[in-house]
Structure formats: structure tokens, C-alpha cells
Amino acid sequence: MATIYHLATLMLFCFIQLSFSELVEEQPLVLKYHNGPLLKGKITVNLIWYGKFTPIQRSIIVDFINSLSSDKATMVPSTSSWWKITKKYKGGSSTLAVGKQILLENYPLGKFLKNPHLRALASKFNGVDTINVILTSKDVAVEGFCMRCGTHGSTRVGRGPVRGTYIWVGNSETQCPGQCAWPFHQPIYGPQTPPLVAPNGDVGVDGMIINLATLLGNTVTNPFNNGYFQGPANAPLEAVSACRGMFGSGSYPGYPGKVLVEKSTGASYNANGINGRKYLLPAMWDPQTSTCKTLM
Numbered sequence: 001m002a003t004i005y006h007l008a009t010l011m012l013f014c015f016i017q018l019s020f021s022e023l024v025e026e027q028p029l030v031l032k033y034h035n036g037p038l039l040k041g042k043i044t045v046n047l048i049w050y051g052k053f054t055p056i057q058r059s060i061i062v063d064f065i066n067s068l069s070s071d072k073a074t075m076v077p078s079t080s081s082w083w084k085i086t087k088k089y090k091g092g093s094s095t096l097a098v099g100k101q102i103l104l105e106n107y108p109l110g111k112f113l114k115n116p117h118l119r120a121l122a123s124k125f126n127g128v129d130t131i132n133v134i135l136t137s138k139d140v141a142v143e144g145f146c147m148r149c150g151t152h153g154s155t156r157v158g159r160g161p162v163r164g165t166y167i168w169v170g171n172s173e174t175q176c177p178g179q180c181a182w183p184f185h186q187p188i189y190g191p192q193t194p195p196l197v198a199p200n201g202d203v204g205v206d207g208m209i210i211n212l213a214t215l216l217g218n219t220v221t222n223p224f225n226n227g228y229f230q231g232p233a234n235a236p237l238e239a240v241s242a243c244r245g246m247f248g249s250g251s252y253p254g255y256p257g258k259v260l261v262e263k264s265t266g267a268s269y270n271a272n273g274i275n276g277r278k279y280l281l282p283a284m285w286d287p288q289t290s291t292c293k294t295l296m
Contacts, residue, residue, distance in 0.1 A: 028290040028291065029230070029242060029285060029290055029291065029292065030230065030290055031228045031229055031230050031237070031238070031239065031242060031285055031287070032228070032229070032230060033090065033227065033228050034226040034227060034228075034229070034233075035226065036222075036223075036224055036225070036226025036227045037223065037224065037226075037227070038089060038090060038091045038094075038220060038221055038222075038223065038227050038228075039094055039129070039131070039165065039219065039220040039223050040091040040092050040093065040094050040220070041092075041093075041094070041095065041129065042095050042097070042129065043094055043095060043096050043097075043129050043130065043131060043220070044097060044098075044099035044127070044129065044130045044131075045065050045096050045097065045098050045099060045130070045131050045133055045216075046098075046099045046100045046101070046102075046125040046130060046131070046132045046133065047061075047062070047098065047100075047101040047102070047133050047135065048101075048102050048104065048121050048122070048124060048125075048132065048133065048134045048135065049101065049102065049103045049104060049105075049135050049137075050104045050107070050109075050113075050121065050134060050135065050136045050137065050140060051104070051105065051107060051111075051136055051137025051138075051139060051140045052105050052137050052139075053135070053137055053171075056202075057202060057205045060200050060202065060205050060206075060209070060277065061135065061205065061208065061209065061212065062098050063273055063274055063275050063277045064079065064209050064212070064213075064273055064277065064279055065096055065097075065098050065212075065216075066096075066097065066098055066274060067079040067080065067273030067274045067277065067279075068080060068082075068083040068096050068216070069083065069094075069095040069096045069097065070273075070274050072274045073272050073273050073274050075272040076272070077270060077271055077272065077295035077296065078271060078272050078273070079271045079272065079273045079279060079281065081271075081295065082213075082271055082281050082284065082295055083096075083217075085217075085284045085285075085286055085293055086217060086220055086221060086239070086284075088286060088287050088288050089220075089221050089228060089239075089287055094220040096131075096216070099125075099130070100125060102124060104121075107140070109121070111139060111140050111141060112140075112141045112142075112143075113136065113140065113141070113142045113143065114142075114143040115143055115144075118134055118142070118151075118153075118166070118168045119153070119155055119166070121134045122134060122153075122155055122164075122166030123155055125164075126157050126164060127157065127164060128157060128164065130164055130165070131164075131165050131166065131167060131216070131219055131220075132164065132165070132166040132167070133166070133167045133168075133169070133212070134166065134167065134168045134169075135168075135169055135170075135171070135208065136168070136169075136170040136171065137171050138170075138171040138172075138173040138174050138175070138204055139174070140170065140171075141175065142168065142170050145170055145172075145175055145176065145180075146175065146176040146179060146180075149169070149170070149172060149176075149179065149180035149207075149211045150167065150168055150169035150170065150180075150211040150212070150214070150215050151167070151168050151215070152165065152166065152167045152168075152215045152218055152219045152223075153165070153166055154166070154223060154224050163223075163224060165219050165223045165224075167212070167215045167216065167219060169208050169211045169212045169215060170208075171204040171205065171207075171208055172204060172207050172208075173202075173203055173204025173207075174204075176188070177203060177204070177207065180207055180211060181203050181204060181206070181207030181210075182195070182207075182245075183195055183196045183247070183256045183268075183280075184196055184197070184198040184203045184206055184207055184280075185203055185207070187254060190253060190254040191254040191255070193254060193255065196256065196259070196267075196268035196280070197265065197266045197267040197268055198267060198268075199262070199267040199268065199269040199277075199278040199279060199280060200267075200277070200278070200279075201265075201267070206279075206280065209279050209280070209281075210280060210281070210282055213240065213279075213281050213282060214240040214241055214282055215240075217238070217239045217240040217284050218238035218239050218240055218241055221238065221239040222236065222238050222239070228285075228287070230242060239284055239285050240282055240283070240284050240285070242285050242292065243282060243283035243284060243285055243292035244282070245282075246282060246283035246292050246294055247259055247270055247280055247281070247282060247283065247294060247296070248270055248294050248295075248296035249294060249296055251283075251294070256268075256280075257294060257296065258296050259280065259296055260296065262278065268280060270294070270295045270296045271295055281295065
């Protein structure tokens with residue numbers, strides 16, 4: 001009798017919950033502006049390649065960054081149309097261009113990096129209106145990898161109050177691909193649906209593009225932890241991270257949504273870049289509509 005009683009109670013609870021959820025309208029997603037400076041105008045993106053990357057892998061990432069503010073990607077949907085969502089945030093447009101690059105193929109700090117190592121690498125370039133991006137190869141372990149697929153932060157420029165920004169993104173081909181390279185790899189948890197085919201034929205690097213896109217959007221809209229975000233400042237939901245797992249219309253946990261498929265290769269994408277590149281980019285929060293906006 002006890003089993004039947006608990007089952008009946010559970011069914012009644014679920015019915016009440018369902019009925020209540022049908023009456024309550026879904027609240028819009030709101031990222032509060034905390035009155036801090038954003039990165040606007042012309043921004044130089046310097047690249048620190050830590051570990052071994054092939055020339056093709058480097059070109060995929062360089063083309064992506066240069067695609068964001070380029071008018072040469074004429075096919076729609078485009079990477080630049082995705083990036084223009086950042087213009088809707090206070091202060092106008094953020095124009096990105098790749099600047100200097102350093103190749104550190106001999107692992108000068110070893111193959112396990114901690115957070116102070118990331119800040120040290122970021123300080124190899126100084127200057128305002130810059131984002132220093134640290135990209136670690138698939139054989140480099142980083143503190144917190146798997147709990148995070150990348151991070152962004154800021155460092156002091158000289159001894160004054162001025163701060164520069166940095167991003168770290170790791171190649172997750174052999175480290176947590178189910179988390180950091182999804183949907184190009186089966187997820188760690190949830191529905192085990194077949195993974196999508198990576199648009200550039202490289203699961204690790206195409207996964208890096210998703211995480212780099214996320215962090216670039218988060219950085220320009222919340223560079224110093226007092227821009228746009230929801231929740232606590234030490235664990236914020238930001239412009240793109242607030243829309244995690246959404247790539248096309250109809251997305252839900254475990255399903256990236258409707259995207260385009262290249263007929264000749266079967267590769268999935270939702271954005272066209274320069275030099276014929278194709279990329280899969282996550283949704284970004286649109287401050288005008290308070291919704292996660294996808295390209296599809």
C-alpha cells in the first residue's frame with residue numbers, strides 16, 4: 001500500500017507542477033548592465049600559440065577572428081552578422097583584427113599550466129584596446145580544464161590603473177571532447193545523439209572556435225566583471241555563455257537546433273566566413289529583445 005500511495009502522490013505532484021507551469025509565462029532572460037566599461041572601437045587580438053598547431057589549424061582560427069569584422073564574407077548567414085549583435089550593447093561597435101602572434105612550440109612553461117601561467121603568457125603583449133588570446137594545443141593540460149573550456153580575465157598594463165584583457169581556450173580533441181567540443185563529439189551526459197560533422201574537418205579546432213566565439217563575445221561585453229552579466233560576478237552568465245548549447249532554432253538540451261549542412265561533406269555550420277570558411281557559432285544574447293539570438 002505504501003508503494004501505491006507514494007506513486008499516487010508523485011503523480012498528483014507532477015500534475016500540479018505541470019498545471020502551474022502552464023499558467024506561468026516564461027520570463028525573458030535579462031543580463032543586467034553593471035555600469036562598467038566595455039571594449040568598443042578598434043580592438044587588436046594578439047595570439048599566443050602554446051604548443052604545436054599545424055599551419056592549417058592556425059589559419060582556421062585566424063580567418064575566424066578576421067571574419068568577425070569583415071565585409072568580405074558576403075554569403076549569409078555570416079560571421080560578421082553574428083558579431084554585429086555586440087553593437088547593440090552600450091557604446092557602439094567592437095571591431096576586431098588579428099595583430100601580433102607568438103609561437104611557443106617548445107612548451108616553455110611545461111605541459112601543465114596553472115592560472116598564474118595564463119596571466120604570465122597574456123602579459124607577453126601589453127596595451128589597451130587589446131585582447132591577448134592564449135591557445136593551448138591538445139597535449140597541454142590546464143588547471144580547471146573540463147570544468148571549463150576556456151576563460152577570460154584582465155591584467156594590469158604597467159603600474160597604472162589601466163587593464164588589458166585576455167582569453168584562454170584549449171584544444172579539447174583528447175581532453176573532454178564530450179564537453180568542450182560538443183556538438184562535434186557525443187556529450188558526456190544526456191541524450192547520446194550522433195555528433196555533427198565539424199565544418200573544417202577538425203573536431204578539436206572547430207570546438208575551439210565555439211569556445212573562442214563565446215569568450216570574445218563575453219569579453220567585449222563584460223571585460224572587467226562590471227559590464228553585462230547575470231548572477232554573481234565570480235560566476236556570471238554573460239553575453240554568449242547565457243545561451244549555452246544553442247546554435248539554431250528549436251534547440252534544447254542535447255540538440256543544437258536547426259543548422260545548415262554542406263552537401264558534399266555532410267559538415268554542419270551556421271555561419272560563412274572569409275576565404276570560404278564555414279563555422280558553427282553559438283547563440284548570443286540580444287539586449288534589444290532579451291533573447292538568445294541564433295543565425296538560423
